[in-house]
Amino acid sequence: MGSDLECRGCYKQFGSFHARSQHMDAVGHWQCDTCFVQCWDEDALNEHMNDEYHWKDDRIECEGCYSWFDTKAEAKRHMYAENHFRTYFCTSCDKGFETDNNLKQHMNSSIHRGANIACPFCKRGFATATGVTHHLETGSCPNAPSLNRETIYNEIRKRDPNHVITKKLLTYPGPGSSTVEVTNRCWNGFNYECYLCDKEFATLQAVNQHVNSPAHKQKVYHCPGRGCAKEFMSLASLFNHLESESCGAVKFESVQRNVGSFLTGRRTIGFA
Structure with a gap:
């Protein structure tokens, strides 16, 4: 007009x-x-x-064309379908994103950063600290099969006396305290059912993976940022939060620089 x-x-x-x-x-x-x-x-x-x-x-106007919509949901569906997000836009990929955080995640992905963070044991490359940490916490590294969420946590806790990222707990999970084996008794006549949250799974293997995943684990890490009260069940989840820079506690690059010392170093935990 x-x-x-x-x-x-x-x-x-x-x-x-x-x-x-x-x-x-x-x-x-x-x-x-x-x-x-x-x-x-x-x-x-x-x-x-x-x-x-x-x-x-x-009404809501599309960011990329002259279309108008009665609701934000309709406008969002259109902009996703037509790649019409323009406020947050990657010019290299000619791709738009709904939020600034989504654009940041894209720019920090392997598409733009490559896979330059290597696993210290098998040398497999990852784009972010979150990726390599998840690889180790899930026991996926062929050269370090004994490493998992609990063994990594116990090592981190020893080097975090000031509780920069680990919570102060009355009791701490031990290295062998986490494995649970679900039997056929969890079959409810239709599916295998988790006895903790009632979620159903098609196979016994799937429900066992679920109960031994971080889904029902204790939150043992916390964000180091002042004023941020978020807690996490795994180190990978904490790194993912910090990499998003959503609370401003630590910059993305600082997480990438320090991940190696967190996983294999001997110095006190901290972000340089």
């Missing part, structure tokens, strides 16, 4: 509202804000826009 003194149908400029209204009444140029409907007078136009919810002030 142009100025308030511009005809809504032919975009001719006028010196006053009265002159503009006279022109629009005479030629039927009262045009809808949203669609191409034109009416003979202002009352008819207002009735149309009320009936069709076509007032632009109440």
Whole structure:
């Protein structure tokens, strides 16, 4: 739309509202804000826009085209389908993102950073500290099969006397205290059911993986940021939170620089 003194149908400029209204009444140029409907007078136009919810002030405009939507959900679906997000945009990939955090995650992914953080044991490359830590905490490293969430936590706790990232607990989980084996008795007639949260799984192996995952583990880490009260069950989850920079406690690059010393070093835990 142009100025308030511009005809809504032919975009001719006028010196006053009265002159503009006279022109629009005479030629039927009262045009809808949203669609191409034109009416003979202002009352008819207002009735149309009320009936069709076509007032632009109440609608959401696509960031990439001239489409308008009645709800944010409709606009979001359209922008995802058409890659029309423009506020947060990666020019290298010609791809838009809904939020600043989503764009940051994309820029810090292997697409732009490569896989330059190596596992200290098998040398497999990862894009982020979160990736290599998850690799070790889940026991996926072929050269360090004894490492898992509990063994890594117990080593981190020894080197974190000031509780920079580990919580102060009355009792601490031991290296062998976490393995649980679910039997066929959890079959409910339809699926294998987790006895802790009632979630159902198609196979016994799947429910065993679930109960031994961090899903039901104690939260043993906390964000080191002042004012951030978030707690985490795994070191990978903590790193993922810090890498997002959502609370501003630590910069993404600082997490990447320090991950090696966290996992294999001997010095006191901290972010340099």
